[in-house]
Amino acid sequence: MRCPICNKGEMKPIKDTIKEDGIEFEAFKCSNCGEEIMDMKQLSNLANKYRKLRKAKEIVFSKWGNSIAVRIPSEIVEAYKIKSGGQGILTKDKHGIKIIPTTSHKSNKWKDSERIDETTGDVTDIAIMNFRKRTKNLKDIKLSLPIKIELSSN
Numbered sequence: 001m002r003c004p005i006c007n008k009g010e011m012k013p014i015k016d017t018i019k020e021d022g023i024e025f026e027a028f029k030c031s032n033c034g035e036e037i038m039d040m041k042q043l044s045n046l047a048n049k050y051r052k053l054r055k056a057k058e059i060v061f062s063k064w065g066n067s068i069a070v071r072i073p074s075e076i077v078e079a080y081k082i083k084s085g086g087q088g089i090l091t092k093d094k095h096g097i098k099i100i101p102t103t104s105h106k107s108n109k110w111k112d113s114e115r116i117d118e119t120t121g122d123v124t125d126i127a128i129m130n131f132r133k134r135t136k137n138l139k140d141i142k143l144s145l146p147i148k149i150e151l152s153s154n
């Protein structure tokens, strides 16, 4: 396909990411002038990704003790293979809070799980597995989201 802008270059397929949103897209780029264009299919793919992103952003903050808990929508849970008991890192971002899942629960020795109230989203109960062994010489308990409980003896 010839470039419709400069009429000299060839339009070559590219894959890139919109850095601001972390959204990947496919387009065509001119080998001569650098103009980027999308066909209808590519544009609708991108629009779909933005629609999903916008939907995923609609979250509710709920009270959990003295803290605030966030419920992660199921499509995000699936997309990032987030498992209850898995680990993640919570960091501050230019736009807000960023959660980076680091491991799935497979690599976790203990599978703790939480029970969540369906209407309020509050965590009502936490099941700590193998507590006898783990609470031996217990000195510290660390809780983090997504549910990760660290029991340490030193």
Ligand SMILES: [Zn+2]
Pocket: 003, 004, 005, 006, 007, 008, 009, 030, 031, 032, 033, 034, 035
């Ligand atoms: Zn061009």
